[in-house]
Amino acid sequence: MTETQQGRRRPQLSDEAAAYIRALIMSGELRPGSQVRPETIGERLGISTTPAREALQLLRVEGFLELVPRRGFQVAPLTGADIRDLFRAQALLGGELAGRAAVRVGPAELAELSALHHELMAAAARNDTGLLEEKNHAFHRIINHLADSRKILWVLGLTVRYVPRMFYASIPGWQQATVEDHGKVLDALTAGDANAARGAMEDHLTHAGELLAEHFDARIQGEGQRTPA
Incomplete structure (x- = not known):
């Protein structure tokens, strides 16, 4: 080499x-x-x-x-509150991108998003966490790029890298939340409702952050209560 x-x-x-x-x-x-x-x-x-x-x-x-x-x-020190803050920032950015995408999305993109959503639901039903995360990432990527806002997307990228994608699907409640939340986002995009899309995406990402923060806090607290070997 x-x-x-x-x-x-x-x-x-x-x-x-x-x-x-x-x-x-x-x-x-x-x-x-x-x-x-x-x-x-x-x-x-x-x-x-x-x-x-x-x-x-x-x-x-x-x-x-x-x-x-x-x-x-x-x-370094890290708490569930820190995780919530990170996801709140991501939710605001992702929500704005979804709102902008709602007025730009066309039939072809909606068909692709719908297909991804059904594939995601099937993956969740089979508990195929790898495929579930793959389809989740593709779903968000289409929406983010539809917004056609390079600067917001760049800033979002700085926050997204803090998200542990490889562990996401194993967090209790995340699979069901993803299926349900994506359905609401897709409905808003299909209706071309920018405000609804913005709100649905903000709620989705805030929800995901809450699930991760709860998982983190519970894991840290549980390990803290273990008797040293």
Whole structure:
């Protein structure tokens, strides 16, 4: 492998590692104060310690990790309230995009969104969490790009990366909430009602944040009550 190829590959590996660690933190699997070692992350993901360490540095800049003298990287303080705040910001942005999409959506896009929604429902019925998340992501992506607002979409992207997609479908209540909430968003888009679409998307993302925050708080509280081994 050439030096140029390595230079292209390393940022991708570090970004993937950062997303993985971020998801562990947001889901509560890595609780605040936990030590995070690049060697451990590298072993889990099958990568070298260099991109793993770069990922930890990135998460330190983002505020997910702290570098403690003589102890290394540790998970920074995080609460359910923090998660609710992140999702509230996402809800406001996503709601605005949905409202704009409602006046731009056409028959072809509505047909695609409807097909995705039915595929999502079928995935939920089979408890196929991987396919469910795939269809969920595609559903939101179409709506976001329909809005044709590059700057809002860019800002939304900064908040979305904090969402632990790989763990989402395993959160209690998320599958049912996604099916029901998407149905309301689709109804508003079909009616061309910008206000209803904006409200439905805000409610959906706020609901998702509440489910994640409750899951996080319960997991942290439960682990805190365990008797040390």
